Amino acid sequence: MFDAAAVGVAFANLFDPFTMILLVVGILLGLVIGILPGLGPPIAIALALPFTFYMEAVPSLILLLAIYNAAIYGGSISAIAVGIPGTGAAIATVMDGHAMYKQGRGGEALGLSLTGSIIGGLVSVVCLTFIAPVLAQVAIKFGPREFLAISIFGLVVVVRVAGANLFKGLLVGGLGIFLTTWGLDELNGAERYTFGTYHLYEGIPLVPFLVGIFAVSEVLIGAEKALKRIEFDKTSLTVRIPGLKTLSRLKGNLARSSLLGTIIGIIPGEGAAVGAFFAYSEEKRRSKEPEKFGTGIPEGIVAPETANNATVGGALVPTLTLGVPGSPAAAVLLGAFLIQGLAPGPTLFDERPDIMYSLFLGLFLINILLLFIGLFAIRFAAMLIKVPMTVIVPTVLLLSFTGIYAVSNSLFNVGVLLAAGVLGYVVRKLGYSIAPLSIGFVLGPILENSLRQSITIADGSTAEFFNTPIGLGIYAALALTILWGPISTRVGGRTAGKAEDP
Amino acid sequence: MLTQRLANIVFTVLVIIACAYFAVVAQGFEAAGLLASSGLPSRFFPQLLLGFTALCAVAVLYAYASKGEAGDEGQTVFGSSAEGRRGLLALVAAVVSYIVWQNFGYIVMAVTSGPLLCLAMGVRNPVIYGVVLALAAGVYLVFTQLLGTQF
Structure with a gap:
C-alpha cells in the first residue's frame, strides 16, 4: 500500500519553486478572502478555479488547498476584530473572540485562534494520511449498490445538517440532482432536456454551476447590505502566540476539538461551521464554569477554531476516496480535480499515488506555513475588513464572469453561471440552504448510474437489490442519523419532565 | 414587504408546475437504435426525482399554507x-x-x-x-x- 517511489515524486512535486510560490500565494489569498465577510472557502476556491486551468495537477490542487485552509482560518480574524464572522465556520468564534478583543486582548485571541487552527489542521491531516489509503483499499471493492448507499447517505446527512426544515433541504437536494440529468444519457445516448442546443449535450457544466451557486448568489446578497460601514479599532491586532503553560491547560480541548472536527469533516455535510459549533458546545458542556463561555475565555476560541480547521482534512477523506464531497468547499474542489482530468475515487490512489501523497504533504506544509504567514500578515490583512462591499460586489462578479469564460471560452457557460447564481440567490432568500443543492449536483451522476446499475443487477428482486452487507450497514447508519434527532428530543423531554416532577 | 410565507408558497407552486412540465417532457426521451432496449428507460431517473421533488414541495407548501410550522413565521424575504x-x-x-x-x-x-x-x-x-x-x-x-x- 505504501509506495516509496510515489512519496519521492510527491516531495519533488511539492518542493518545485512554482508550487511553493503558489502555496504561499494560496495562503495569502485564502486569508484575504476569509477575512472579507460573506466570502467563505467555497467562494475562494471557486474564484481561483479558472486560474488552475492553466496549471499542472499538483500546483493547482496545492493552491486550492492552501486557499481552503487559510480561508477557514481567515474567517476568525474578522470574527474577533469586528464581531462579524468572515465565514460561517467562524460564527462560534465571535462570542468569545470578539468579547476578548473588546477587553483589549485581541492579540491573545488572534494567537489562540491561529494556534488552534494549525493544531486542528495538522491532526486532521495525520488522520487523512492514515485513513484515506485504507478506506480507498476498501472502497475499491465497492459496487454500484454500495456507491448508491453512500451517495444517499451523503445527501441525506447534508440535508439534515443544513437546515431546520427537512423537506426544504430535500427539495433543493432533489433539484440539484435533477439538473444533472440534463444532457445526453450516458447509458443509451437519449437526449434529455437539451432543448435543441448542442451546448447542453454534455449537461449543465459543473464548474460554472458551482461558482454561480456560491459566488454569484453571495454577490447579490452582498449587494443588499452594500452600504453598511464597518468600523473597528486596529489596536491590539498584534498576534500573541499562547505559551506552553496555556497550551498545556488547553491540551484536552485541543485534542477533543481536533478529533471532533475531523470526524464531522468526514461525515458529508456543512463541514467547518457544524464542526465549530459542535466543538464549542462540547467544551461548554464539559466545562466546570460553562457560564464563562461567551465572556471572552480562551476555551471558547480554541474549541471552534481547532475544530473548523480540522474539518478540512476530514472532508477530504470521502472526497478523495469515494468522490463524495465532505463539505460544500470540497464539492468545489472536486471541480478542480475534474478540470485536471482526475476523477476522485478509490482508483485514484492506485493510478496516481504521487498526487495523493503530494496533497497530504502539501497540507502539512500549508498548516505549518500558515503559522508563520499568519503571524506577520494578520495585522495587514485585517485592514481589508474595511474594504466596502460596494467594491467587492462588482469585482467578484467580474472575476466570476471572466474566470468562467477563460476556462471554457464559452459565453453559454457564463450564462449557466448567471442562471445558477440567480437560482442560488432565490433559494437562499427563501430560507433554503445551498449545500444540498451543490452536493446534490455533484452526487447526481453517481446516484443515477449506481441506481440504474443496481436495479439491473437486482433484476427485479428487492432482496438482491439490498444484498450488500456494506450497503445495509450504511443504510442502518442513515436510519440512525434520521431517527437520532427525534429520539434524543423525546428522551431529553422525558428526562426533563421527570426532573421537574416534585 | 414580501413575507417568507407568501414567497415560499409561490415558489413551491412554481416548483410543482415545473416538475409536472419536465415530467411530461421526459416522456418524449428516446434512446438511439440498438441501445434503446438496454436497461432502464432514460426517463426513469428524471421522473423519479421530479416526483420526489414535487412531493417535498407539497410538504413545504402544506407547512406554509396550513400549519404555519416552517420556522420563519412573520419573517420577510428582505430586511428592508x-x-x-x-x-x-x-x-x-x-x-x-x-x-x-x-x-x-x-x-x-x-x-x-x-x-x-x-x-x-x-x-x-x-x-x-x-x-x-x-x-x-x-x-x-x-x-x-x-x-x-x-x-
Missing part, C-alpha cells in the same frame, strides 16, 4: 425595502452585463458592469466608481497578459 431594491437591481445589473457582453463584447461589459452595479447599490461616492473601474482593468490585464485569455 431598500435592501430588497438593492438586491433586485444588482440582479438586473448582472443580467444586463451578460447581455451587453453578448452584444457588444467583453471590454464594453467590463467597463459598464462595475458602474452599473454601483448604481444598483446606490453608491454616490465617485472614488468607489474609480476603484471599481481600476480593479476591472486589473482583472482584464491579469487574464489577457498573464493567462493569455482572448476575448
Whole structure:
C-alpha cells in the first residue's frame, strides 16, 4: 500500500519553486478572502478555479488547498476584530473572540485562534494520511449498490445538517440532482432536456454551476447590505502566540476539538461551521464554569477554531476516496480535480499515488506555513475588513464572469453561471440552504448510474437489490442519523419532565 | 414587504408546475437504435426525482399554507425595502452585463458592469466608481497578459 517511489515524486512535486510560490500565494489569498465577510472557502476556491486551468495537477490542487485552509482560518480574524464572522465556520468564534478583543486582548485571541487552527489542521491531516489509503483499499471493492448507499447517505446527512426544515433541504437536494440529468444519457445516448442546443449535450457544466451557486448568489446578497460601514479599532491586532503553560491547560480541548472536527469533516455535510459549533458546545458542556463561555475565555476560541480547521482534512477523506464531497468547499474542489482530468475515487490512489501523497504533504506544509504567514500578515490583512462591499460586489462578479469564460471560452457557460447564481440567490432568500443543492449536483451522476446499475443487477428482486452487507450497514447508519434527532428530543423531554416532577 | 410565507408558497407552486412540465417532457426521451432496449428507460431517473421533488414541495407548501410550522413565521424575504431594491437591481445589473457582453463584447461589459452595479447599490461616492473601474482593468490585464485569455 505504501509506495516509496510515489512519496519521492510527491516531495519533488511539492518542493518545485512554482508550487511553493503558489502555496504561499494560496495562503495569502485564502486569508484575504476569509477575512472579507460573506466570502467563505467555497467562494475562494471557486474564484481561483479558472486560474488552475492553466496549471499542472499538483500546483493547482496545492493552491486550492492552501486557499481552503487559510480561508477557514481567515474567517476568525474578522470574527474577533469586528464581531462579524468572515465565514460561517467562524460564527462560534465571535462570542468569545470578539468579547476578548473588546477587553483589549485581541492579540491573545488572534494567537489562540491561529494556534488552534494549525493544531486542528495538522491532526486532521495525520488522520487523512492514515485513513484515506485504507478506506480507498476498501472502497475499491465497492459496487454500484454500495456507491448508491453512500451517495444517499451523503445527501441525506447534508440535508439534515443544513437546515431546520427537512423537506426544504430535500427539495433543493432533489433539484440539484435533477439538473444533472440534463444532457445526453450516458447509458443509451437519449437526449434529455437539451432543448435543441448542442451546448447542453454534455449537461449543465459543473464548474460554472458551482461558482454561480456560491459566488454569484453571495454577490447579490452582498449587494443588499452594500452600504453598511464597518468600523473597528486596529489596536491590539498584534498576534500573541499562547505559551506552553496555556497550551498545556488547553491540551484536552485541543485534542477533543481536533478529533471532533475531523470526524464531522468526514461525515458529508456543512463541514467547518457544524464542526465549530459542535466543538464549542462540547467544551461548554464539559466545562466546570460553562457560564464563562461567551465572556471572552480562551476555551471558547480554541474549541471552534481547532475544530473548523480540522474539518478540512476530514472532508477530504470521502472526497478523495469515494468522490463524495465532505463539505460544500470540497464539492468545489472536486471541480478542480475534474478540470485536471482526475476523477476522485478509490482508483485514484492506485493510478496516481504521487498526487495523493503530494496533497497530504502539501497540507502539512500549508498548516505549518500558515503559522508563520499568519503571524506577520494578520495585522495587514485585517485592514481589508474595511474594504466596502460596494467594491467587492462588482469585482467578484467580474472575476466570476471572466474566470468562467477563460476556462471554457464559452459565453453559454457564463450564462449557466448567471442562471445558477440567480437560482442560488432565490433559494437562499427563501430560507433554503445551498449545500444540498451543490452536493446534490455533484452526487447526481453517481446516484443515477449506481441506481440504474443496481436495479439491473437486482433484476427485479428487492432482496438482491439490498444484498450488500456494506450497503445495509450504511443504510442502518442513515436510519440512525434520521431517527437520532427525534429520539434524543423525546428522551431529553422525558428526562426533563421527570426532573421537574416534585 | 414580501413575507417568507407568501414567497415560499409561490415558489413551491412554481416548483410543482415545473416538475409536472419536465415530467411530461421526459416522456418524449428516446434512446438511439440498438441501445434503446438496454436497461432502464432514460426517463426513469428524471421522473423519479421530479416526483420526489414535487412531493417535498407539497410538504413545504402544506407547512406554509396550513400549519404555519416552517420556522420563519412573520419573517420577510428582505430586511428592508431598500435592501430588497438593492438586491433586485444588482440582479438586473448582472443580467444586463451578460447581455451587453453578448452584444457588444467583453471590454464594453467590463467597463459598464462595475458602474452599473454601483448604481444598483446606490453608491454616490465617485472614488468607489474609480476603484471599481481600476480593479476591472486589473482583472482584464491579469487574464489577457498573464493567462493569455482572448476575448
